Amino acid sequence: MDLKDVLNFRRSVRVYEAAAIAPLVVKRCIELATLAPNSSNMQLWEAYHITSPHLIQQMAKACLGQSSVSTASQLVVFVTRQDLHRRRAKANIAFEKENIRRNSPVERQEKRINDRLLYYGKLMPFLYGRFFGILGLIRKVGVSVVGLFRPIVYQVSENDIRIVVHKSCALAAQTFMTAMANERYDTCPLEGFDSKRVKKLLQLPYGAEINMVVSCGIRKGDEGIWGDRFRVPFEEVYHSL
Numbered sequence: 001m002d003l004k005d006v007l008n009f010r011r012s013v014r015v016y017e018a019a020a021i022a023p024l025v026v027k028r029c030i031e032l033a034t035l036a037p038n039s040s041n042m043q044l045w046e047a048y049h050i051t052s053p054h055l056i057q058q059m060a061k062a063c064l065g066q067s068s069v070s071t072a073s074q075l076v077v078f079v080t081r082q083d084l085h086r087r088r089a090k091a092n093i094a095f096e097k098e099n100i101r102r103n104s105p106v107e108r109q110e111k112r113i114n115d116r117l118l119y120y121g122k123l124m125p126f127l128y129g130r131f132f133g134i135l136g137l138i139r140k141v142g143v144s145v146v147g148l149f150r151p152i153v154y155q156v157s158e159n160d161i162r163i164v165v166h167k168s169c170a171l172a173a174q175t176f177m178t179a180m181a182n183e184r185y186d187t188c189p190l191e192g193f194d195s196k197r198v199k200k201l202l203q204l205p206y207g208a209e210i211n212m213v214v215s216c217g218i219r220k221g222d223e224g225i226w227g228d229r230f231r232v233p234f235e236e237v238y239h240s241l
Contacts, residue, residue: 001182010181011225012188016071016217023051025183026074026216033176038168040124042088045169045211047176048202050075055201062197063213068188072215077198078173080165083207085128089120096120128165130158162209169211177214186219 001009030047038045050056051074059077060070069075096116100109129135136158146152155164177187190213198210219225 006178006181009184010177011186011219011229012068013186013215013217013219013224014066014068014188014226015220015223016068016073016186016215017220019073019218021073021185021217023049023074025185026076026180029176029179029183029185030076032179033172036168036172036175038171039164041092042085042124042128042168044081044084044088044128044165045172046079046081046208047172048077048079050077058201059198059213062201063190063193066190066192068190068215069213071217071220073217076176076214076216077202078169078176078211078214079202079204080169080209080211081207082128082130082162082165082209083205086125089124092120093117127156128161133158136161166209166211173212173214180216186217186224188215189213190215
């Protein structure tokens with residue numbers, strides 16, 4: 001299939017066939033999802049691939065009994081991990097040092113490495129840090145002052161950054177579903193779930209948050225999808241300037 005065929009094939013499937021799908025294919029699609037764009041290359045998300053029938057049924061209860069989960073062959077739960085921001089920043093520094101040495105002119109290497117050290121060593125920990133809203137308030141005051149003199153990003157509160165992390169995770173989830181469609185496997189992204197119960201089932205740490213649960217399988221005939229797809233007219237969403 002070309003990209004248009006893949007995107008037209010992908011539908012939110014509500015009921016799946018009993019037929020199993022290959023876990024290794026799903027795993028490869030998750031691996032492709034890691035290529036999705038993400039803010040500052042921080043990659044603050046994880047994917048939990050569930051193949052256990054028992055755990056799927058437990059997840060179905062946590063997902064409010066939806067058939068798109070109870071009939072699924074497998075599940076993939078996308079989870080944000082803002083709490084790992086320091087670890088991810090250090091990983092970026094280690095990578096960029098070698099990357100710059102391999103690919104940058106010698107005379108520019110020192111400056112570029114120092115830039116990365118400042119960005120990932122100082123700015124990212126400050127930007128992604130959380131402390132009961134206080135750090136976000138300090139950031140908001142700072143950018144409001146700077147914004148009087150030059151353009152600046154104003155979305156720096158703790159809630160703003162949380163949204164950034166979830167957006168990056170959602171891009172990975174969309175990439176995963178597109179990859180699955182290319183394999184002619186079906187998916188359904190769900191936001192209707194009890195996040196506390198899902199976190200408990202997956203044994204996630206306090207700082208993790210559920211972005212979405214994606215059920216996986218093969219659609220069951222006409223039951224699988226709810227008729228034709230509805231989209232608002234393109235002219236309502238497209239603006240040429």
